Amino acid sequence: MCLNGLQKPPCVHICVTLRHTQPGVARKFIDDLRSAVEHVKKNPTEKGRMAPMYGMAATFPDREMVGDALEMFLDLLYKV
Numbered sequence: 001m002c003l004n005g006l007q008k009p010p011c012v013h014i015c016v017t018l019r020h021t022q023p024g025v026a027r028k029f030i031d032d033l034r035s036a037v038e039h040v041k042k043n044p045t046e047k048g049r050m051a052p053m054y055g056m057a058a059t060f061p062d063r064e065m066v067g068d069a070l071e072m073f074l075d076l077l078y079k080v
Contacts (some may be wrong), residue, residue: 003033
């Protein structure tokens with residue numbers, strides 16, 4: 001399963017696909033999530049390396065510029 005942090009408003013998105021409905025997968029996800037929460041509780045000042053990159057788009061004063069940049073990136077990604 002995939003958890004994505006979102007903003008405006010702050011929230012968490014979870015993506016579940018057919019593969020995630022297989023026996024044992026949900027239990028493993030819950031165990032991993034509990035482990036991650038416990039780690040954060042024990043290390044509240046520890047900083048990750050990915051969140052600043054994902055949150056950086058919110059710092060741009062011109063939100064339209066972010067959309068334009070993402071659109072150009074996707075165009076290049078899918079260019080044949």
